[in-house]
Every structure is written in structure tokens, then in C-alpha cells.
Amino acid sequence: MKSVTQALIWEFLHQHLWMVLLLIAIANTIPILCISALKGYGVDLDMPELAILPTALIPLVVFLVGMAIAIGQGPAARHYLKPLSNTHLTSTFFFPGLVSTGALVGLSIWSWNLLFGLHWPVVVPAIYAVIFWAALNPSLRVAVKTPWRIVESIFAILVLSGWFFGAFHSLDKRGSLSWAQFSFVDMGVGIGVVLFSYWLCVRRIADDRCGKVESRSVALLKRWLDHWDALRGVSKKAFSSRTSAQTWLNWQTLGLPYVGGIGVVLAMLILLFVGMLIFDNRDLSQCLNEMQRAIGSMFLLQIIFAGFWGLLAPQLRLSATTSQQLEELSEVNRSSSGSIDSFRACIPISDREFAQSILRVVAICVVVLTALFGLAWSVGWILSLATKTPLALTDQQVGALPWIVLGGFVGTWAAMTSGIMASFLVGQDKSKMFAGVIGLVTAQILAGLFLWPTTIVIAASVAMLMIATLTYSAKKYGAKSIATSCAGAVGLIAIALALRPRLEEQVLAGLFATIIAVLAMIPIRGLEFAVAKSRRH
């Protein structure tokens, strides 16, 4: 190899090419499924009203492709002991990732245009992908992962999304053609973001390489939290049962960060609107309405976070080694895995109790989210009452509210439980689970737009993926489950019906509700099988 970059690219392609190709394929499959379903209904995809479609699908591809490359390149810390300067080290992963993300996203959209005769812009989304990738690198890829970095990443995503929507898809300028516009100011912002991100990566690598992991303010905050925890610790009591102890562990590991993340995003959203109200001299009534609508959208989009929750699920597994890893290890070593995870692996808890502890945490999350969203909405109502500014909600919007609430909670439950179950079932191979969760997320977004055919195809695909894996698992471990078989049958019927063109909207709505209900119910019994599978080999 003539250069370090060349060596790293070779390593990347040699080790992760298939995984990256798989994720890219998944990233393209979801839009292709959506577009195919809509084409089947004779929908004109270039209609301005459907601007939301590229706006939703293109960032999805950006995210999945970027994720594939990030996973493939691995953490920057693994190169710390190599004789490379900080700038050289940063360049080896930053720029190749930058170029490939932009190229792959551009290529994906170009191929959709070719396949379906669309006229979606190629260059601007590719540039956006490059900027997005660059902005996420300092937070997600460099240095030690801490909750502060996650908050920082969420902040970066929000700011970029705000800029993106402001520039390309403002609320009063609907139309997919806005994707084609990219001003010099936007170009300047983009270049600024890339350069700043690169500089930040170099700085962080320099800090992290010499062991400096957190700033003084973060250390101070941590000390304060410790102090608060110590005061609280006086009243800590013994757990009443194994399940409650495990529920506490699961809540601390994954539940609390999840609802905390949602809380931070909601707080930022409210701050954003209050800021707009104060500094942008916006109309109060319009601003309040937009805020209520944005929180409503967040309510559905929170399932994206549920997807992340599923991604973190390997932390919960009682055995960190999966059957697949055992097979791989056996190729190089006679021993099964080299070592045992002492703490988690030897906890005397039954599969059912463990599954129950996870379901309890999900239930707690849903309840806490109810409170959080209720609180966020209340801010708007209180502002409205205090300023005597009536909200301009239509009867239809008011009527839809209970359904949005119900759908949001059932969807959250389904996404969280399905995500974690898929993670237990498929082990370290997160891509399948990720595909499932993202599918569900997209389904939820589209459900909000009443694009039923597309939604049902995706939701049914997710249901089938879950059911197939679960049935295989149950069969392998000699467990017979009538519920699993019934769920399989429902999934099959749903797919068959979904692929039939031109059904009544009520029928489609019923089907969608059935599939989501199935997805929500499967883990109640299925998670136990999934735990058994991940725990023993």
C-alpha cells in the first residue's frame, strides 16, 4: 500500500463491503417500495403536494448510507497508536467518507429517477448529504461516547435540519423543486459546516489521544449530579423482586436516556419557537399553531428515537456473544468465545422475568412520554390562554388528536418492543433490525400523510420480518406458539391485501391498524423466545 488512506480503504472494503452494500440496498429498498406502491395507484410523484416524499425519503437514505460508512470505518480511536498526525488521522476517515456519502446518495436518487421517470434533483441532496455527514462526525465518530455527545449530536441534527428545512422546504414554499435551489449563502454555510467539523474532529482527536475526555463544565455537572445522587441514595431501598431489580437496570441503561433524549428535543423545540416569537417578531397565533403542529409531528417522529433504543439493545443482552459470532470464532479458535461476560451472563433470572422487565421499561417510557408531550402541548395551550390568542385548529385537526395520541403510543410501544426483540433475535447483525425499525418509522411518517398503500406495504414487510425470525426462533427451540402462527397468518394476509391495488381507504386503514396491533402484540410473548435465543447457544 502506498498510503495510509489507501490501506484504510482496502481494509474497509475487505472487511465491511457486504455490510455496507446491504445497508445501501436497504436504504434504497424502502424508497423504491414507497415509490412503486404510489406508482401503482397512479400518483404523480412530481406533484408539489408530494414534496414531503423526497423530503422524508432522501434524508433517510442520507442517514442510512452515512451510517453504513460510519459503521464500516469504525471508531477513530483504533488508529491512535498508529504513527499519524492528528490532521492526517482525521483526513483518513473524514474525506473518503464525505466523498462516498455524497456520491452514493446522488447515485441512489439518480437511479430512482431512471427507474421511475422522476425529476427529483440529484446534486443538492448529495451536497446536503455531504454537509450532514461532516456535521455528525465530531459528535458521533470521534472520541469517547458519552451522553453529552449524544445531546450534542441531537443538537447538530436539529440545527442542520432547521437550516435545511428553512432553505429547501419552508412551510410556505411547498414544492419538490425547491430541492434544486442552492444559493451562494447556502454554499457558504455548507463549506463552513464542513471546515468547522473537520477542525472540531482534529481538536477532539488531539484531546482524546492524550486522555482528555471532558471539559471542566461537564466534569462540574457530573460532580453535581453525583452529589444529588448521593443525597437521594439515603432513601434507596432493597428491590422487592428479581424483575424489579432488572427493570431498574434496564431503565437506567436504556429507558432514561431515551425519554431524556426526547425531553431535550422537546425543550429545544419549545425554545426554538419562543426564540422565533421574540426575535423574529412572528405572529403569535401562527407561531403557537406551528408549535402545536411541530410537537404533534414530533410525537410521531419520536419513533425514530425508539429505533435508536433498539440499536442500543445489545447492551441489555444477558450474553454478549451470539450464535453467529460463535460460528465465526470457531473458524479461528477452538474455544467458543474466549470468555464469559461475568455479570450479565450469570444473573439468576428466568427468560420470562427478563422479558417482563424489558416490557415494563417500555411501558414506563410510554407513560413518561405521555407526560412529556402533555407538558409540551400544555405550554402552547397555556400561552394561548395567557395571551388570549385562540389556536386556529380546524375541527378535523381537533378530531384527529385522540387518534394521533393513540397511534403515537401504540407505534412507540411497537417500535421499541419490536426493535429490541429484533436485536435479541438477530444478534450483532444490527442491519436487519435497523431496516425493520426504519421501515416502521417511515410508515408512521407516511401514515400521518394518509398514504395508506405505501404505509401498509412497509408495515407489513416489517411485520413479516419480525414474524419470520420469531417463528424460526420458536421452532428452533422447540417452542410452539399459536400466537406466533396467528401473527404470521395476519402478516401474510396483510401483505397480500396491500399488494392488491385500489382498496377502499377504510379497508386500508383497518389493515394498517391490524398490522400495527400485531406488531405491538408479538413481543408480549415473543420477547421471551428472543431472550432465550440470545442467552443460550
Next chain:
Amino acid sequence: MSSRDTHSESTSLSNVVEIHRLSRRFGVKAALDDISLNIPRGGVFGLIGGNGAGKTTLLKHILGMHYAQSGSVQVFGLDPVANPVGVLGRIGYMSENRDLPNWMKVGDLLRYTQAFFPTWDAAYASELCDMFDLDRKSRVHHLSRGQRARACLLVALAHRPELLVLDEPSSGLDPVVRRDILGAVIRTIADEGRTVLFSSHLLDEVERVADRIAVIHQGKVQLTGSMDSIKDSYHRVTVRFESPRDQAPSLVGSISHSGGGNEWCYVCCGQREQVHRAVEAIGASVVEDSNLTLDDIFVASISQN
């Protein structure tokens, strides 16, 4: 109660672990090959083997993390896969990894672990916490390697387990922590009827504390028995011939040899008297006869294979 049940109960009373014709394959590789092994109640059982010999796979079967592909594993007379609560609730386990949740404080760790073990002895846990010099307010993340090992040992011991399983417990630790671990082993067996299963590469430690050992090599049990009987049956015998020999004459029971000319050194397996008779039969006399260390026995048993 049937006669079979009676037999099963009596064997489970005398043996903590009963492994019968256990085999395990990963792909085409056999990690365990038709292993039968009983670990009697009380005392310290040392499990010895090289890297990839199958020790960890065997321990995973005992802990119920692997299904028995063929054969059977019984711990306390129970199937550890079917009854994880019944089996793991009576086992204390400490691994080489010392994988503890980093975000927890030592106090939280104790509170959490306590919930899983009805026999948890809070007073004993406090005593161990003080003895190991662990601060309950410290986060696991901030513990040193040695302190982390002690924290693992604490949660493994505080419920006074009937079976203490230590998988490479001393690796990478300083002599002070190793002494704590050996102390824990001694304390555990001081309670009547408790058993320690000890897997280690540090054979001098195993030699010091184990009553019985099993040597595993390439997924098979090469050697098992009490430490005394095994040490008695392996000797290093130095013999002298009246005239120099170019090659060492074959000696019944010998495993390996070295030397040259008049004097040759044999590592032998068998009763001392039998070996001496065999030496006389080849026309030589015994100059020196010494016992082997466990280290030598391990190497000899592997080379014998």
C-alpha cells in the same frame, strides 16, 4: 420414588456437577469431545488447559449458557438450561473479563445483585466491602483493575454460594489481589459442603489450593483425579547405564526423555515401584526420583496425547 430417582438424588448429593458424554461442535470444529466429568461436593476443583482447550465452553455448559448438543449436564441435580434461576442462584461466578456495568456505583451493584439471591448475606457483603477496601460511592468506571476484580469477587461471594466458579480469576492482577482471591477460595471451602471450581493458567496457584484437577486438551479430558494421586503417579526419574547409549532405551510408562551418554532423564507415569522395576529391566539404575510440579504434569499429559 423410583430407584432411578433415588440413584439420581444420591449422585447429585455427592457431586455438584455431573457431565455425561458431553460433546459440542462449532461449525466443523469440536470444542468438546465426549467429555464425562464429575465434580464432587466440597473442596477445590482445578480445571487446567491451554488456550482453546475447551475450558470456557465447558464452564458455559455448567452455567447454562450453552445447550448440550449431545450428552447431559447436571448442576445440583438440575439442568442449568431449563432451570437458570435454580442453578445460577446457588452459583457465585467471577470471570476473567470482570464485566460490570460501568455507570453503577459499588453500592448500587450490591443492591442490584442482592435482589437475585435469596441467600444474600448483607453483613458478609459489608464485611467483604471493608476488607477489599471498596467505597460504596465509587462508580465502577473509576475502579482500578484490581478493585474491579475485588468488586466481582464480592458479588460472587456475598450470597455464600454452594459452588464458586472462578474462570481465570488471577490473570493480569497483582499479587495482593491474587492473595484476596485465594483467600476467598479458602474462606468458601471453610464452609462445609461448598465447592470451588477454579480454571487458571497459573498452575502454581491451582497446585496450591486444588484438591482435585482435570486437564483438558483439544476438547477432551486428558487427566482427572485427586491432586495427591496425580502427583504421586508422575515422576522424573534419572537413570544411569553402565555404558553410554546413543538413544534412550524405551521405558515402560515413560512419557518423555532427555539426556545422553550414561545418564538419561525420564518423565514417567505409574506407580513408583513399577517404574523402578521397569528401569531395572532395561539394565539401568535409578539415580534420582522426584515428583513433578503441576506445570510439568500438565506439559507431560499434553505431550502424552
